[in-house]
Structure formats: C-alpha cells, structure tokens
C-alpha cells in the first residue's frame with residue numbers, strides 16, 4: 001500500500017465545545033489505484049485529506065506513506081514529504097503570482113526533479129492551457145487558475161495525488177479532461193489518487209468508492 005491510514009481520530013475545539021470529526025478512520029490506497037472519497041458536507045473529507053497530505057496531524061492513529069510513518073517525521077521531513085511525495089489539488093490554488101503560467105506549471109516538477117516535457121505538453125493540451133502560458137495568475141479566471149494548479153501538481157508526477165473537489169469550478173467537459181489526466185497518471189506513472197467528490201458520475205469512473213459517515217469509512 002502506498003498510503004495507509006489506521007485508527008485516525010481528529011477533533012476540533014469550537015465555540016460549542018469539542019467536536020470529534022474523525023472517530024477511527026481506516027483507509028488504504030495502493031499504487032496506481034484511484035479512490036473516490038464521498039460523504040455528506042461536514043463529514044470530514046477535507047480534514048482527512050489534510051492529514052494524509054501532512055498539513056495537519058491526527059489526535060490518534062497512524063499514517064504510513066510507502067512504509068514510512070508520518071507521525072515520526074520532523075519538520076524538514078514533513079516539508080520534503082509535502083514537496084515531493086504528495087501532490088495536493090485543493091481549492092486554494094497557491095499559484096506563484098510573480099511567475100508566468102508556463103513557469104508555474106513546471107515549478108514543482110523541477111523542484112522534485114521529475115520534470116518531463118512530453119507529459120507537461122500533454123497536460124497543457126488536455127487542460128486547454130496553450131493560449132495562457134505567457135500570462136500571470138492574476139490575469140486568469142478562477143477556472144483557468146484551477147486548471148493551472150491541477151497541471152502544476154500533475155506535472156510533478158507525485159506518487160500520491162490528493163484532490164479535494166478538483167473539478168468544482170470547471171464545466172463538465174473540462175472536469176472530465178482533468179479526471180482523464182489524473183487516471184492516465186495513475187495508469188502510466190503508478191500514482192495513487194484519493195479524490196473527494198460529491199459527483200457520483202465522477203466517482204463511478206474511479207476504481208473504488210468509499211464513504212465517510214459518522215467519523216468512519218465504509219466501502
């Protein structure tokens with residue numbers, strides 16, 4: 001298994017007191033496998049993705065990535081993990097404003113030493129970004145920025161892609177193209193994909209669908 005979560009618990013303290021969101025989540029994803037994570041709003045899907053991405057830590061339970069225990073990582077290992085093992089496609093695009101679309105696209109791939117010009121070209125075409133390469137992020141619409149952010153993550157061919165509603169701002173055809181590219185990465189580079197979606201149409205295209213309900217995962 002490339003990603004194994006077991007017994008994950010996570011609570012938040014709010015004005016109303018402590019709320020327990022994850023109550024013992026077990027979930028494993030194999031290399032090359034694509035898994036749809038579904039569940040009602042507020043069930044904790046984004047929380048789970050943040051934990052798997054090393055952006056936050058669980059109150060209890062363990063997260064293993066490629067046999068390594070994230071709980072044992074120090075700050076620099078955690079930063080390296082976020083930079084090269086995992087690709088995050090979240091709602092905040094985090095494009096670098098001072099860099100052109102073309103430079104943003106290749107940035108992570110070069111940083112991770114996994115730049116592949118042919119794959120980048122395929123992403124640019126698949127995401128319809130040919131005419132925007134010389135622009136800067138602020139000169140793009142929300143959906144265009146989202147496509148660049150997706151391209152940048154996939155260009156780096158991370159072993160694990162974590163995507164939170166990656167097609168949220170996109171029209172259906174573009175959303176389908178995004179999923180095609182993610183599935184092609186899974187097939188060709190063996191990347192694992194854990195994707196949060198409310199769309200059963202998208203979920204049906206993945207290998208497996210799991211539901212987060214009552215703080216636990218059911219198949």
Ligand SMILES: Nc1ncnc2c1ncn2[C@@H]1O[C@H](COP(=O)(O)OP(=O)(O)OP(=O)(O)O)[C@@H](O)[C@H]1O
Nearest residue numbers: 012013014021039040041042043044045046047048
């Ligand atoms: N930092 C935080 N502090 C307090 N509560 C939080 C925090 N982050 C999330 N929550 C709460 O935890 C719960 C789970 O949130 P999360 O964003 O993980 O849900 P989700 O399943 O991704 O929802 P959606 O489908 O609406 O995006 C929600 O009730 C939310 O209000």
